[in-house]
Amino acid sequence: MEEMEAEFVTPDGIRVSVRPLRHSDEEGWIEFVNSLSPDSSYHRFFEVMSKVSHREAGHYLDIDQMGRMALVAAVHDANGDKIVGIARYELVPNTEMAEFAIVIADDMQDKGIGMFLLRRLAEFAESKGIKEFVAEVLQDNERMMEVFRESGLRMETKRDSGTWIVKLHFR
16 A cells, blocks of 8 residues: 555645554554544544543454545654544445545644545545545534535535535545
C-alpha cells in the first residue's frame, strides 16, 4: 500500500505523513481517540469516547483495503509517530457506496488535514469501484460540512432528525 503513502505540509509548516492504518497502530489509535475533546469525540462517534478499550479498537483497526479502508495522518516527534487524524470508509453491502467518517485531533483542526485525507481516501475508494461516500453528520458540525462543501466532490444533503445525511459523488 505504498502508493497510499503521502506527505502533507500544513499552512503553518507542520509535516504530516499519511498512510494506511495498520494493526500495529492499535496503541496510537487508542491514545488518539482518548485524547479527543468531548466535542470532537461526540461529532465523530455520536458519543463521548473517554476510555477506549483494546476490544473496541479492534473493530476500527479491522481493515481489508477493499470493503474497509482507513488512512491515518501522523506527525513525527521524539517518541515516534503520533496519530493526528483518521479517515475511514466501510462499503455498504451490495452497493457502490461506502460509509465515511473522519476525525482530526483538536489542536490540528483547520489545517487542511481533513481535506487531504478525504481526497486521498476518495481516490483510493474510486479505484476500488466505489462511486460515492455517505456520511451522517450532526447538524451542528459545521467544520465537517465545510470540508465536504470545499472538497470538489458533488454533494447531496438531506436532514434526518438532528443529522445531515451527506452523499459525496466521485463523478
